Amino acid sequence: MGLLVVGSIALDDIETPVNKVENVLGGSSTYITLAASYFTSKIELIGVVGNDFSKEHIKILEDHNIGLTGLQIKTDGKTFHYGCKYGEDCNNRETIFTDLNVFENFDPIIPEDFRKSSFVLLGNIAPELQLNVLSQLESPKLVVCDTMNLWINIAKKALIETIKKVDVLVVNDSEAKQLSETDNIFSAAKALQAMGPRIVIIKKGEHGAILFMEDDIFCVPAYPLESIVDPTGAGDTFVGGFTGYLHKTKDLSFNNLKRAVVYGTVMASFSVQNFSTVGIENLEQSEIAKRYNEFIIMTQFD
């Protein structure tokens, strides 16, 4: 079975200190599926778009062999439209507008054929929708779940219900602290693991990521970049690369999860070097392999 991905699909307006783009491809599942497509060819995307979602955008997904059977195209509405602006060092993001449009009434229907999917990635959407998806599935082998501070603020109860049912929870450091109500990320990870997921990944942006699997810890730095063009979707790209690699290898050992975290980090590094999904649209396998090998030099000692 393929890798089942559920998440948002959006058109984004993004402003950084040096540039501004409008109506570019965005949304959690877009970054996720593109990143995963470099590792595994069987990906099924469950999402919704409106009548303004262009053929060119569809083609980008199709060119990456992303299955669109589960993509709902609503001709009576517009695609989820999101606008944000970044501060000087690209660390602070301000949401300018959030027009949910067709996403407001998104009902994630999993086609019959995909209900037995064994690898499922719940991209960053409302936890109620994530629970809805899980209820349609027959005993998946690995459920990876991403989320964000918005849901901790407005839907914490549903989020905690979701977390109970997932194998891997991916959050950033401030979300981990907020959700666990602790001020130390190692304490936070333990508290989150106690809430359900055997595996927790805490993303730290420019400081890399930490994988927690039972009592084991694996730390990976971010790829060294002297400038960031657009951080939008970096976390989604990370989780897409991570899960895509696991889906390809079907190996859930700690050592293979380490490799998956490094591949996720490599993919995120490409994503932030350009606006929207441009940085992960036309990669060569050799470019990915090159950065993976740079991580070996950058982190390995004997």
Add this chain to the structure above:
Amino acid sequence: MGLLVVGSIALDDIETPVNKVENVLGGSSTYITLAASYFTSKIELIGVVGNDFSKEHIKILEDHNIGLTGLQIKTDGKTFHYGCKYGEDCNNRETIFTDLNVFENFDPIIPEDFRKSSFVLLGNIAPELQLNVLSQLESPKLVVCDTMNLWINIAKKALIETIKKVDVLVVNDSEAKQLSETDNIFSAAKALQAMGPRIVIIKKGEHGAILFMEDDIFCVPAYPLESIVDPTGAGDTFVGGFTGYLHKTKDLSFNNLKRAVVYGTVMASFSVQNFSTVGIENLEQSEIAKRYNEFIIMTQFD
């Protein structure tokens, strides 16, 4: 020849959100020499103390086989006294007072026997004093230099002169940005390398450290700790462990510098678990080896 260490020796008053201590052993060279003593037995400390520096403090240094031939004891004055207070998460330090006392007129005289030292560690003191020390030495093989934001603010010209003459510069991330006038640590490291030192180490506190050697980069995370008792001296302890290991092994290859960075990180992790130098006063070699091995699990993949 032994490892020559020049730096401050102080009595500290330290207040954290949970506790307060007064007149405890402090100063850059104190942490440095104690940390280095776990790796190499030939260490010579150049520093100055006053008439209030107790026999117990001298004994701590002697018990670690730290050579005190170069220690000046001024009977007509008091030891450098420093007071600071930490904020809620121990990330923010406020200096409460700085009584230089006998340190104000410190003239670092290198005893004749040590002028041919091949490994020299210039702890965090005024860059003019660091230059003074260097002028007394005969072609050292490796000069490691630590500094702090204070000297960037008030003695930048002398600091730049010092940096020109050292092999390894150790700074934290904000100091690296300030000194290089860039806002990205990878650009900052390149700029600092262009100022002289072949090797630059950027300390990132809870996010670990990055070693830059010519075009190569090595990243190491911090040791995972769920609480920090006292961060004072963590950076000094890091550089002490790092240089002590290099002095022991006499191997300046990139791979051995990686190991040295890991040992520095291990030593810093012990330091912050107790007030003052208490965390690095009575360690067993097996405890250091255990944490080093934990770093292997935490960072190595294949």
